[in-house]
Amino acid sequence: xxxYKGMAQPVKATxxxxxxxxxVPVPDEKKVEEAIRxxxxxxxxxxxxxxxxxxCVKCGLCAENCHAYLGTRDPxxxxxxxxxxxxxxxxxxxxxxxxxxxxxxxxxxxTLDTLEQWYSYFYQCTECRRCGSVCxxxxxxxxxxxxxxxxxxxxxxxxxxxxxxxxGIERVGNQTNVAKPAIVDTLxxxxxxxxxxFGVDVRFPVDEEADILYVPSSADYMLNPYTxxxxxxxxxxxxxxxxxxxxxxxxxxxxxxxxxxxLMRHLFMRLHDSAVNLGVKxxxxxxxxxGWRAWKMYLPYFVDRPLRWEITHLHDEVxxxxxxxxxxxxxxxxSQPVTLHDxxxxxxxxxxxxxxxxxxxxxxxxxxxxxxFREMYPNREKNFCCGGGSAVLFDDPEMYQKRIxxxxxxxxxxxxxxxxxxxxxxxxxxxxxxxxxxxxMVEEHELGVTVHGLxxxxxxxLVWK
Amino acid sequence: MAYFIVQILxxxxxxxxxxxxxxxxxxxxxxxxxxxxxxxxxxxxPQSPFQAGWVFLREIAFFRNVFxxxxxxxxxxxPMHMALFMVLGGHAVGFYFTGxxxxxxxxxxxxxxxxxxxLGSVFGLVLLLGLIYLLVRxxxxxxxxxxxxxxxxxxxxFLIAIxxxxxxxxxxxxxxxxxxxxxxxxKALILLQPVPEFVFHNWFFITHMLLVQCLxxxxxxxxxxxxxxxxxxxxxxxxxxxxxxxxxxxxxxxxARARGTGLPSAGGTA
Ligand code: HEM
Ligand code: SF4
Ligand code: SF4
Ligand code: SF4
Numbered sequence: 001x002x003x004y005k006g007m008a009q010p011v012k013a014t015x016x017x018x019x020x021x022x023x024v025p026v027p028d029e030k031k032v033e034e035a036i037r038x039x040x041x042x043x044x045x046x047x048x049x050x051x052x053x054x055x056c057v058k059c060g061l062c063a064e065n066c067h068a069y070l071g072t073r074d075p076x077x078x079x080x081x082x083x084x085x086x087x088x089x090x091x092x093x094x095x096x097x098x099x100x101x102x103x104x105x106x107x108x109x110x111t112l113d114t115l116e117q118w119y120s121y122f123y124q125c126t127e128c129r130r131c132g133s134v135c136x137x138x139x140x141x142x143x144x145x146x147x148x149x150x151x152x153x154x155x156x157x158x159x160x161x162x163x164x165x166x167x168g169i170e171r172v173g174n175q176t177n178v179a180k181p182a183i184v185d186t187l188x189x190x191x192x193x194x195x196x197x198f199g200v201d202v203r204f205p206v207d208e209e210a211d212i213l214y215v216p217s218s219a220d221y222m223l224n225p226y227t228x229x230x231x232x233x234x235x236x237x238x239x240x241x242x243x244x245x246x247x248x249x250x251x252x253x254x255x256x257x258x259x260x261x262x263l264m265r266h267l268f269m270r271l272h273d274s275a276v277n278l279g280v281k282x283x284x285x286x287x288x289x290x291g292w293r294a295w296k297m298y299l300p301y302f303v304d305r306p307l308r309w310e311i312t313h314l315h316d317e318v319x320x321x322x323x324x325x326x327x328x329x330x331x332x333x334x335s336q337p338v339t340l341h342d343x344x345x346x347x348x349x350x351x352x353x354x355x356x357x358x359x360x361x362x363x364x365x366x367x368x369x370x371x372x373f374r375e376m377y378p379n380r381e382k383n384f385c386c387g388g389g390s391a392v393l394f395d396d397p398e399m400y401q402k403r404i405x406x407x408x409x410x411x412x413x414x415x416x417x418x419x420x421x422x423x424x425x426x427x428x429x430x431x432x433x434x435x436x437x438x439x440x441m442v443e444e445h446e447l448g449v450t451v452h453g454l455x456x457x458x459x460x461x462l463v464w465k
Numbered sequence: 466m467a468y469f470i471v472q473i474l475x476x477x478x479x480x481x482x483x484x485x486x487x488x489x490x491x492x493x494x495x496x497x498x499x500x501x502x503x504x505x506x507x508x509x510x511p512q513s514p515f516q517a518g519w520v521f522l523r524e525i526a527f528f529r530n531v532f533x534x535x536x537x538x539x540x541x542x543x544p545m546h547m548a549l550f551m552v553l554g555g556h557a558v559g560f561y562f563t564g565x566x567x568x569x570x571x572x573x574x575x576x577x578x579x580x581x582x583x584l585g586s587v588f589g590l591v592l593l594l595g596l597i598y599l600l601v602r603x604x605x606x607x608x609x610x611x612x613x614x615x616x617x618x619x620x621x622x623f624l625i626a627i628x629x630x631x632x633x634x635x636x637x638x639x640x641x642x643x644x645x646x647x648x649x650x651x652k653a654l655i656l657l658q659p660v661p662e663f664v665f666h667n668w669f670f671i672t673h674m675l676l677v678q679c680l681x682x683x684x685x686x687x688x689x690x691x692x693x694x695x696x697x698x699x700x701x702x703x704x705x706x707x708x709x710x711x712x713x714x715x716x717x718x719x720x721a722r723a724r725g726t727g728l729p730s731a732g733g734t735a
Contacts, residue, residue, distance in 0.1 A: 043496065044495065044496055045496060045497055046496055046497075047493060047494075047496040047497065047697065047701060048505055048698070048701055048702075049496070050492070050493055050496045051493065051694050051697055051698045051701075052698075054489070054493075054688075054690070054694060055688065055690065055691045055693075055694025055695065055697075055698065056688065056691075057617075057688050057691050058609070058612045058613050058614070058617045058688070059531075059535075059538060059542070059609070060535075060538075060606065060608045060609040060611075060612050060613075061530070061531060061534055061535040061538055063608040063611075063612070064535075064608065065534055075611040075612075078608060078611060078612055080612050081611065081612055084612070095686070096686055097616075097683075097686045097687065101616070103615070104614070104615050104616050104619075105614055105615075105616045106614030106615075106616070129507070132507060132702070133507050133508070134530055134534040135530065136524060136528060136530050136531050136695070137691055137694055137695040137698050137699070138507060138695070138698045138699050138701075138702045138703070139694075139698060140505060140507075140698075140702070143505065199729070200727040200728060200729070201727055201728070201729055202727055211713070211714045211715040211716075212713055212714065212715075233727070236726055236727040237718075237721070237722075237726065237727060238713070238716050238718045238721055239716060239717065239718065239720065239721025239722075239724065239726045240713055240715065240716050241715050281714040281715070282713060282714050284713070297503055297504045297505070297506070298503045298504075301503050301504070302503070310709040310710075311709070312708070312709055312711055316708065316711050317711050317712075317713060319711070320711035320712060321718065326718040326719070327718070328722075347508055348507060348508045349505075349506075349507075349508065350508065351508045351509060351510065352508075352509065352510040352512060352706060352707065352708050353508070353509030353510055353511060353512055353516065354509075354512055356708075356711075357508075357509060357510070357708070359508065359509070381507075381508045381509055464725075464727055464728055465725075465728065
């Protein structure tokens with residue numbers, strides 16, 4: 001499976017996997033016809049998609065601005081060529097010039113092979129939007145990827161990894177598929193860890209009535225405990241009444257990545273219901289890039305009831321308390337050289353301009369809690385993706401090899417900062433998918449850094465007395 | 466044949482051009498975008514309409530993204546487009562005022578005509594060189610070859626053809642047409658009258674007209690509509706977005722620190 005006619009592909013979900021999400025795959029002989037119908041629907045609905053199909057001048061500027069192309073030099077990984085996989089079909093069926101002058105303008109019939117090609121290349125795009133932000137017209141190939149993935153999902157072509165996350169969302173409210181008892185256990189364990197390491201009493205309230213609903217990434221329970229610990233220490237330090245909802249224990253939203261209809265909304269409604277049931281006043285988001293994009297930019301348009309709460313990101317809140325001098329911090333506790341990887345979803349898809357936007361807030365925080373902070377270049381909204389975005393975190397050998405290539409540009413950037421020269425550098429990557437990508441990748445590229453969230457560093461720097 | 470090109474085709478070309486544009490724009494407008502779907506604002510999010518306008522302006526007037534992310538493309542693209550706008554504007558103004566447009570800013574008619582000729586010559590040449598540069602770039606770089614369809618080269622070749630004929634008329638006056646003559650020609654066209662006899666004797670002019678009209682006919686159905694696509698796309702992406710205020714409900718940090726929340730002696734959370 002992981003290869004189809006020489007193209008790398010993530011392992012596909014089986015019919016049984018799909019059944020858990022109550023999706024019946026379209027039989028092969030009907031796939032082409034159904035795909036054209038869905039494409040027709042998409043073009044009538046999303047203007048961003050139509051413009052990506054119809055306004056590209058093929059200047060090629062986006063090519064060397066996509067880490068996937070830089071790492072693989074595979075022509076189909078040039079953003080406009082990725083979009084061309086759909087554009088050639090779009091032209092053939094939906095434009096006059098394509099119907100009349102086929103070859104001349106590059107129009108082509110849709111075939112099963114083309115669909116396999118979509119499956120391969122739209123899962124090599126990390127939806128990082130760098131192409132959109134550098135294109136002279138703002139043509140956003142991420143939009144094309146999203147539509148392609150949605151159509152592929154409805155046809156029954158979707159990675160096992162993504163369906164696994166979706167199934168967890170429906171079953172227990174998070175992608176890691178951890179149920180409440182395991183969450184509570186883990187949190188109690190983390191409480192003890194904090195006591196041992198920092199000597200403070202910090203509780204993790206679950207499902208309690210509170211002012212603040214804090215939604216951590218479910219990966220934090222197992223993979224990034226220091227991020228959860230940092231958040232809990234911060235809330236305790238400022239004396240907040242906060243709680244974690246077990247019904248919606250996920251800052252991410254895999255729905256954004258392959259099913260923006262049912263799955264994305266399902267999780268949105270879980271948030272809504274948790275907020276009502278726990279009587280909270282404000283919702284604060286944990287470290288997760290794609291998730292934050294979904295909740296910040298999509299939620300208001302997708303949720304089935306009016307939203308009554310403001311939702312902010314934990315970084316924006318922490319930065320606010322730092323700016324107003326309400327936290328006592330000791331940066332020498334994080335004395336190693338540090339560099340910051342800007343998660344694309346924060347800096348390109350979510351951050352307002354100016355000194356109080358998310359992008360600058362991350363810098364406000366990192367400067368306050370570390371002593372040797374070094375920017376990598378390019379940074380902020382010009383950064384390159386880690387290469388794992390949109391859960392391109394496959395570990396079958398073919399796709400894993402791609403992930404190493406996708407992270408090449410990032411690795412070069414990190415190496416250039418020199419933070420890992422003595423093997424004790426810190427790579428701050430405040431997004432769950434970035435972390436999941438970097439844990440193995442810093443080893444593969446021998447970067448001499450360890451990977452941390454931003455809130456991890458805040459937790460360590462808090463001075464309690 | 467010549468009669469068809471200079472007397473009949475213009476009406477057809479203008480009609481197809483107009484209806485074609487309308488067709489494309491209505492098609493775009495027909496696709497819903499925001500509010501009912503999602504926000505795809507691109508960072509850094511403008512904080513005021515003024516800032517959003519600035520993003521549009523710097524991309525249109527300076528091709529900022531091209532400059533920063535592909536300077537060698539900018540070297541050809543920006544002068545080419547600026548010359549193109551000048552030449553298009555020059556056609557309209559020059560023929561309407563028969564070269565005397567600068568009289569209105571205080572020049573003598575002779576000087577005005579001289580200026581008009583000079584600007585036309587300079588921008589006509591820049592335009593041609595820019596287009597040739599872009600064509601050479603397109604065929605010589607691996608990445609642009611990988612993204613281009615045959616039509617993408619043809620667009621450039623076609624524009625080069627138009628501009629070459631135009632420049633010949635400009636640089637070799639014996640093949641050209643004088644401002645007054647063109648004025649009369651267009652006046653006749655607009656008033657739906659038979660066009661003057663002298664037009665039929667200038668084959669450069671006829672060729673130029675033919676090529677331009679072909680361009681007008683296919684323009685609405687091609688990527689050349691990026692002119693509008695850019696506005697439509699940025700209208701979606703470069704929008705004002707303002708975050709909610711930070712600050713958490715029920716939190717008094719000073720009081721919490723005075724109580725010593727988290728410290729073992731104070732016991733537990735707030
Ligand atoms: C506001 C108006 C316009 C803007 C902002 C604009 C901008 C751009 C940009 C940024 C590029 C990419 C760079 C390049 O490939 O050269 C481009 C390409 C191009 N533009 Fe425009 N353009 C505009 C109007 C026009 C018009 C009216 C035409 C011609 C009829 C035109 C013809 C072309 C051509 C042929 C290319 C492709 C060049 C190539 O393939 O390398 N543009 N435009
Ligand atoms: S930068 Fe934009 S216009 Fe240029 S090839 Fe890429 S998508 Fe097309
Ligand atoms: S969104 Fe990112 S990964 Fe996808 S095509 Fe654009 S630059 Fe490449
Ligand atoms: S994983 Fe991180 S770097 Fe990669 S797309 Fe998401 S936010 Fe960007």
